[in-house]
Amino acid sequence: MTIGSTELLALAPLLVTVATAVAVMLSIAWRRNHFVNATLTVVGLNVALLTTLFTHNALPLELPLTALLQHDGLAVFGTAAVLVSTLGCATLAHAYLEGLQDNRDEMYLLLLIAASGAIVLVGANHMATLLIGLELMSLPLYGMIGYIYRDRRSLEAAIKYLVLSAAASTFLLFGMALVYAETGSLAFATLAQPLQAGAPLLLTGLTLMLAGIAFKLSLAPFHLWTPDVYHGAPAPVGAFLATVGKIAVVLLLMRWWQELGLGRSTLFTALLAGLAMLSILTGNLLALFQGNVKRLLGYSSIAHFGYLLIAVIAGNTIGDEALGVYLLTYMAASLGAFGVLTLLSSPYRGDDAQGLADLRGLFWQHPYLAAVMTVAVLSLAGIPLTAGFIAKFYVVAAGVAAELWWLVAVLALGSAIGIYFYLRVMVTMFLAVPGRRRLDAERNWGERSGGLMTVLLSLFTLAVGLYPQPLLDLLR
Amino acid sequence: MLLAWLILIPILAGLLCWQTDRFGNTPRWIALGAMTLVTALALELWLSGDYHLGAGVHDAPQWQLEFRMPWIPSLGIAIHLGIDGMSLALVVLTGFLGVLSVLCSWSEIQRNTGFFHLNLLWILGGVIGVFLALDLFLFFLFWEMMLVPMYFLIALWGHRAAGSKSRISAATKFFIYTQASGLLMLLSILGLAFAHFDATGVLSFDYEVLRATALEPQLEFLLMLGFFVAFAVKLPIVPLHGWLPDAHSQAPTAGSVDLAGLLLKTASYGLLRFALPFFPNASAEFAPIAIWLGIAGIFYGAVLAFAQTDIKRLVAYTSISHMGYVLIGIYAGGAMAIEGAVVQMIAHGLSASALFILCGQLYERLHTRDMRQMGGLWSRLPLLPPFALFFAAASLGLPGTGNFVGEFLILAGSYAVAPVPVVIATGGLVLASAYSLAMVHRSMFGPARSPIPIPGAGRRETLMLLLLAGAIVWLGLYPQPVLDLSERPVALVREFYPPQQNATGAAVP
Numbered sequence: 001m002t003i004g005s006t007e008l009l010a011l012a013p014l015l016v017t018v019a020t021a022v023a024v025m026l027s028i029a030w031r032r033n034h035f036v037n038a039t040l041t042v043v044g045l046n047v048a049l050l051t052t053l054f055t056h057n058a059l060p061l062e063l064p065l066t067a068l069l070q071h072d073g074l075a076v077f078g079t080a081a082v083l084v085s086t087l088g089c090a091t092l093a094h095a096y097l098e099g100l101q102d103n104r105d106e107m108y109l110l111l112l113i114a115a116s117g118a119i120v121l122v123g124a125n126h127m128a129t130l131l132i133g134l135e136l137m138s139l140p141l142y143g144m145i146g147y148i149y150r151d152r153r154s155l156e157a158a159i160k161y162l163v164l165s166a167a168a169s170t171f172l173l174f175g176m177a178l179v180y181a182e183t184g185s186l187a188f189a190t191l192a193q194p195l196q197a198g199a200p201l202l203l204t205g206l207t208l209m210l211a212g213i214a215f216k217l218s219l220a221p222f223h224l225w226t227p228d229v230y231h232g233a234p235a236p237v238g239a240f241l242a243t244v245g246k247i248a249v250v251l252l253l254m255r256w257w258q259e260l261g262l263g264r265s266t267l268f269t270a271l272l273a274g275l276a277m278l279s280i281l282t283g284n285l286l287a288l289f290q291g292n293v294k295r296l297l298g299y300s301s302i303a304h305f306g307y308l309l310i311a312v313i314a315g316n317t318i319g320d321e322a323l324g325v326y327l328l329t330y331m332a333a334s335l336g337a338f339g340v341l342t343l344l345s346s347p348y349r350g351d352d353a354q355g356l357a358d359l360r361g362l363f364w365q366h367p368y369l370a371a372v373m374t375v376a377v378l379s380l381a382g383i384p385l386t387a388g389f390i391a392k393f394y395v396v397a398a399g400v401a402a403e404l405w406w407l408v409a410v411l412a413l414g415s416a417i418g419i420y421f422y423l424r425v426m427v428t429m430f431l432a433v434p435g436r437r438r439l440d441a442e443r444n445w446g447e448r449s450g451g452l453m454t455v456l457l458s459l460f461t462l463a464v465g466l467y468p469q470p471l472l473d474l475l476r
Numbered sequence: 477m478l479l480a481w482l483i484l485i486p487i488l489a490g491l492l493c494w495q496t497d498r499f500g501n502t503p504r505w506i507a508l509g510a511m512t513l514v515t516a517l518a519l520e521l522w523l524s525g526d527y528h529l530g531a532g533v534h535d536a537p538q539w540q541l542e543f544r545m546p547w548i549p550s551l552g553i554a555i556h557l558g559i560d561g562m563s564l565a566l567v568v569l570t571g572f573l574g575v576l577s578v579l580c581s582w583s584e585i586q587r588n589t590g591f592f593h594l595n596l597l598w599i600l601g602g603v604i605g606v607f608l609a610l611d612l613f614l615f616f617l618f619w620e621m622m623l624v625p626m627y628f629l630i631a632l633w634g635h636r637a638a639g640s641k642s643r644i645s646a647a648t649k650f651f652i653y654t655q656a657s658g659l660l661m662l663l664s665i666l667g668l669a670f671a672h673f674d675a676t677g678v679l680s681f682d683y684e685v686l687r688a689t690a691l692e693p694q695l696e697f698l699l700m701l702g703f704f705v706a707f708a709v710k711l712p713i714v715p716l717h718g719w720l721p722d723a724h725s726q727a728p729t730a731g732s733v734d735l736a737g738l739l740l741k742t743a744s745y746g747l748l749r750f751a752l753p754f755f756p757n758a759s760a761e762f763a764p765i766a767i768w769l770g771i772a773g774i775f776y777g778a779v780l781a782f783a784q785t786d787i788k789r790l791v792a793y794t795s796i797s798h799m800g801y802v803l804i805g806i807y808a809g810g811a812m813a814i815e816g817a818v819v820q821m822i823a824h825g826l827s828a829s830a831l832f833i834l835c836g837q838l839y840e841r842l843h844t845r846d847m848r849q850m851g852g853l854w855s856r857l858p859l860l861p862p863f864a865l866f867f868a869a870a871s872l873g874l875p876g877t878g879n880f881v882g883e884f885l886i887l888a889g890s891y892a893v894a895p896v897p898v899v900i901a902t903g904g905l906v907l908a909s910a911y912s913l914a915m916v917h918r919s920m921f922g923p924a925r926s927p928i929p930i931p932g933a934g935r936r937e938t939l940m941l942l943l944l945a946g947a948i949v950w951l952g953l954y955p956q957p958v959l960d961l962s963e964r965p966v967a968l969v970r971e972f973y974p975p976q977q978n979a980t981g982a983a984v985p
Contacts, residue, residue, distance in 0.1 A: 364588075383624060384617040393613075393662070397551075400666040401673075408663060416656035423648055427631050472550050 010059055012051040013079050014119045020044025021112035028105045028305035041108040049083045052076060066185060070125040077324060078122025079250040085243035086115040087176045088335040089451055092342045094235035095450030096212050097344035100413045107147055110140035118248035127176045129188035138165050145233040159233025164225045172212030178205030188259040195260055216249045220282035221274045221303045230298035230417035235345055238294055242301050243331045254312055254323060263315040271409055272313050279306030280414035287421045294354040296421060297337055299382055304330055307411055314402035322394035324475040329379060329387035334456045336376035339454035340369055343441045361433030366441055370429045375458040382415055387464035406461040479543040479557040482517060483605045485510050490597030506593060507578045507593040515571030527561040529963040552680035556611040561961035562818060563607040566745060569825050574600045575739040577730035579923050579940050580833045584729055584840060585633055592633055595625035599734050606742045610683040612665045620658055627651045634726040636697045648712045653719040657709040664702025679700040687753050700755035711799050712742035714773045724792035728834030736828040737794050741821045760974050766807040767897045771799030778907035782911040787845050790915055791831045794871060801886050805899060808890030809974045811966055816885025818962040823878030823951055827870040830944040834864050835914025837937055841930050852924030858932035861920040863941045872912040873905055878951030
């Protein structure tokens with residue numbers, strides 16, 4: 001296949017992101033300046049985002065770009081979601097790193113490389129691009145998690161993630177090897193036929209790959225790394241892990257589900273349903289007595305991707321829409337929650353803000369910051385008037401339409417359990433103010449880009465909760 | 477648009493209250509003004525509309541006033557509000573009790589008044605929304621919307637009750653009970669909508685559209701249970717009542733007034749408006765169980781009320797007992813029984829709120845709610861004890877009070893359908909006298925604990941109690957306006973339920 005101007009245009013978001021990474025690298029080599037490099041990153045990401053929107057309007061949907069990448073609705077949505085989340089994380093990183101007396105600029109470089117990996121992943125149409133995308137996304141993450149390397153926890157989290165992630169990758173690779181041994185092909189589209197025939201080697205291979213993917217999504221029982229890594233990673237990196245790191249992978253799973261026709265296989269439906277149920281229950285139950293907000297968000301993300309799997313399994317049109325709505329609202333809420341933690345924290349002032357005690361009485365000192373957190377938490381809990389409710393409603397609707405009664409019942413049970421810890425976080429912010437705060441937000445947090453971003457996110461969450469129709473139209 | 481304003485006024489005024497926190501009493505006046513306005517608008521609707529049954533049920537449109545606006549058309553969801561006699565009566569009650577709950581926290585709440593009134597008004601807005609919503613999605617939204625502010629009200633301004641857990645755990649318990657059961661209702665709503673979609677190819681959450689859905693018996697029963705459980709938790713029905721005593725004993729007075737006076741009523745309203753017309757056959761099948769659950773509630777609530785030492789917990793348990801009658805009246809399904817249930821809902825809303833306000837006033841003076849520490853208040857405290865006696869008499873259903881009318885209509889109307897349960901339920905009236913009088917006796921009579929007089933009710937407090945007493949007596953002596961209001965809605969419910977009999981436009985004899 002030749003690459004002409006149309007194909008180049010479709011690849012533009014990826015190319016722009018990679019070019020920005022190169023530019024930031026050169027800029028760092030030229031002169032270290034935190035502000036310049038951060039601005040360069042944000043501008044590059046914005047240009048990439050604009051080109052994404054442009055390609056969406058200018059190009060036909062369903063455009064194969066070489067045998068490796070696909071340009072379609074899923075890929076465009078994924079690219080946009082990845083870019084927006086990365087933008088959010090970049091602004092947060094800027095607010096966070098201001099207080100770091102060390103090299104700050106490389107964070108943006110790593111962020112951009114990871115984002116390009118995620119963009120490759122959402123367009124992946126072939127096992128090779130799958131692996132390249134996944135690894136390109138994961139490798140910078142080791143560095144980002146351990147960025148505050150003088151902090152023992154940060155380093156520990158990085159090593160833990162490195163070891164476990166490598167193990168997951170070997171599963172993935174071995175699975176691919178088995179798939180190749182059986183079918184002699186690595187393109188997704190060619191696998192649907194043999195899968196119907198039910199070749200045992202292929203099934204084993206795909207199951208192993210599913211385990212690798214479940215690890216990246218931290219679905220139970222592959223979730224053990226999540227709380228520790230969320231705990232140790234600097235808050236903006238935690239936000240990146242929770243959003244980009246998961247959105248890209250779940251979209252990949254969705255593509256798999258559609259292209260390979262996994263939904264028609266009872267084995268994989270059962271496997272995925274089992275993963276979903278286990279994740280919902282594990283995530284919510286383990287979060288119950290968690291006093292650390294970062295770990296809690298980790299557990300909550302386990303549960304949320306359990307909910308999301310229901311939309312994937314449902315496999316109907318309403319399920320596709322549910323996936324989009326859910327990912328966007330989850331993204332906004334997670335970025336909001338991590339954003340507030342970031343704004344309260346600074347490296348070299350001890351641990352990041354994450355204990356419930358650090359949030360105590362926040363409302364009476366920083367009402368708007370606390371309101372942002374409240375909206376984020378309520379949205380994660382799926383309470384009406386926030387986007388989270390619309391998203392949960394959509395997922396339940398998809399489940400009911402596909403008659404997945406057991407899964408939907410587990411979802412209801414899980415969210416009922418989940419209310420407990422979300423409420424605990426929320427009410428803590430409204431209790432009486434403690435004598436002195438260990439960590440406090442800058443007085444002018446609202447004028448910083450990070451603060452502005454979190455406020456915008458919670459406005460988005462409320463707007464979608466009140467009037468979701470424009471968003472639904474956009475996702476169609 | 478007027479209907480939308482009924483919901484929007486409290487919500488917008490609430491935001492205003494929050495922002496005027498620093499200006500002393502301004503939030504209170506804003507809240508008071510907003511709720512007075514809501515009450516006035518609702519009364520204006522009552523006076524200007526014609527709610528009579530007329531010759532036939534279908535002579536006039538079902539809704540006196542309707543409001544429809546597209547919202548999420550891709551899912552068939554619209555902002556559809558409508559008001560008929562029954563919802564109007566309850567909206568008037570909401571406005572009235574809203575005014576009172578602002579008044580009764582005038583001196584009780586001193587911390588963060590702006591945020592307090594934000595929560596209070598949002599609860600009231602949510603309750604009005606529940607009473608007006610005719611789209612199931614919207615209904616569910618309002619149903620859940622009341623929870624968060626109520627949670628804050630209990631968790632942040634609550635009291636620490638002696639010998640029990642903290643107010644936060646009480647609030648959390650309330651939230652989890654209602655939220656978990658609410659999710660079951662959400663499943664049922666979606667199940668109903670998709671059943672309708674499978675049958676007709678139209679996805680809609682509209683009340684009138686879904687009401688016509690024909691369902692398989694088994695599915696109908698399951699969906700009915702989802703609705704029933706959600707309403708049963710809030711009503712509350714006995715095995716699901718665990719949140720109520722804790723929430724009441726820890727809530728501030730305004731919170732208790734809203735809980736007992738309004739939130740419990742949303743459940744019985746929901747049963748009448750949604751559960752019975754949507755699932756008539758399943759409900760009829762389920763009716764005996766529901767009636768016996770009601771009886772269990774009557775006796776359980778009464779016996780436990782008698783055993784309480786905390787005066788607020790006592791009143792809380794009486795609510796369980798009174799709502800048992802409402803449940804019987806609704807499921808018995810006679811015209812008289814259902815109208816009785818509507819009157820009882822309003823009467824109980826008034827009398828329970830009055831008792832909770834009294835409890836609050838006693839607490840402000842004595843700093844205890846333990847009846848063992850009261851005793852002999854009649855001689856030390858002017859004005860409040862006679863009021864307490866009057867409201868206790870109302871609560872036990874003395875003729876001349878609205879509660880008597882409600883209970884009498886329920887029992888007389890249900891007798892033909894369920895004679896044995898009604899005979900047993902009548903026994904509950906004796907227990908009601910026992911706990912009501914015991915409450916007054918333990919707290920007001922007997923030897924005084926100290927000779928020091930306690931300041932009596934101020935002008936604001938007297939006004940509140942007089943208003944409530946007046947309303948109760950009016951409802952007891954001349955209930956006809958309320959019966960007129962509920963006549964048509966009840967006749968419409970009876971078109972569907974009980975299923976075997978068809979509409980005859982039955983009126984109250």
